[in-house]
Structure formats: structure tokens, C-alpha cells
Amino acid sequence: MQAKVYVTLKKGVHDPQGEAVRHTLAAMGHKDVAGVRVGKYIEVALSDKTHEEAEATMKEICEKLLANTVIESYRYEIS
Amino acid sequence: MQAKVYVTLKKGVHDPQGEAVRHTLAAMGHKDVAGVRVGKYIEVALSDKTHEEAEATMKEICEKLLANTVIESYRYEIS
Numbered sequence: 001m002q003a004k005v006y007v008t009l010k011k012g013v014h015d016p017q018g019e020a021v022r023h024t025l026a027a028m029g030h031k032d033v034a035g036v037r038v039g040k041y042i043e044v045a046l047s048d049k050t051h052e053e054a055e056a057t058m059k060e061i062c063e064k065l066l067a068n069t070v071i072e073s074y075r076y077e078i079s
Numbered sequence: 080m081q082a083k084v085y086v087t088l089k090k091g092v093h094d095p096q097g098e099a100v101r102h103t104l105a106a107m108g109h110k111d112v113a114g115v116r117v118g119k120y121i122e123v124a125l126s127d128k129t130h131e132e133a134e135a136t137m138k139e140i141c142e143k144l145l146a147n148t149v150i151e152s153y154r155y156e157i158s
Binding site: 006007008018021024025028030031032033034035036037038039040041042043044045046047048053057060061064065066 | 085086087097100103104107109110111112113114115116117118119120121122123124125126127132136139140143144145
């Protein structure tokens with residue numbers, strides 16, 4: 001099975017990387033870009049046999065390793 | 080309008096960050112994780128009025144800034 005994980009900074013958390021991208025785009029002439037937020041996209045290949053096992057694995061590894069839940073949100077899709 | 084951009088390393092490009100995550104997960108007991116690839120997820124807020132304008136903006140900023148097309152692939156969704 002495969003999981004796709006999206007990790008984003010929570011609303012209100014300052015995103016210097018996104019700000020740097022926005023400033024660079026403005027300097028390149030892209031005044032049409034109003035805001036940029038940069039997060040992580042992670043693909044995980046799983047040997048779990050069932051959707052339930054994969055769900056349990058993903059919840060645990062997201063909480064423990066992939067996301068810092070103090071400042072980041074995550075969601076995942078299993079297929 | 081808003082765009083969501085997914086940037087991933089092309090197949091065959093070595094991903095040391097993903098390998099580090101996989102090793103850490105194995106050390107944590109997650110033998111069910113067979114592979115990890117780490118990419119970027121970027122949310123872009125656009126002041127473009129039409130889907131066509133947003134499409135043109137996104138194609139340009141992905142090619143010029145957000146992805147290194149030598150080693151990375153990208154896709155985006157505009158909504």
C-alpha cells in the first residue's frame with residue numbers, strides 16, 4: 001500500500017521559507033502572487049496488508065516523526 | 080485563486096532525506112515501512128482573476144523557481 005502525507009504549518013505560524021519565496025517571486029515581477037506557504041509532501045510505501053493496519057501505521061508515524069504537531073498539521077491519503 | 084503545488088524528486092534520483100526517515104522509522108520498530116520519498120508541498124495564493132491567468136502564472140513560477148526540473152517533477156492544482 002502507499003500513503004501520501006501532506007504536512008503544513010498551522011495558521012498563524014510564521015513561515016519564513018514561504019515569505020522568502022513570495023519576495024523572490026515579487027522581485028521576478030509576479031505581483032499576482034499574494035502569499036506562499038511551504039510544507040512537506042511525503043510518499044510512504046507500506047508493506048501493511050490491510051487498510052486498517054496502514055491507517056494505524058500512518059497515524060503513529062505522522063504523530064511521532066513526520067509532523068511536529070505543536071506547529072504543524074498533517075493529513076494523509078492511503079491507496 | 081489558490082494553487083497547490085507538489086514537487087517530487089524524479090524516479091532514480093537519490094533521496095537522502097527520505098532514506099534518513101526510513102532508517103529512523105525502522106529503528107523505531109516500523110519494519111512495515113518499505114520506502115520513503117520526501118518532497119515539497121506549496122500553497123500559493125493568487126490574485127489572478129481567471130483560471131487561464133492562474134495557469135500561466137503557475138507554470139512559469141514552477142519552472143523558474145519552485146522546482147528544479149533537472150531532478151524534480153511538479154504538478155499543481157488550481158482552485
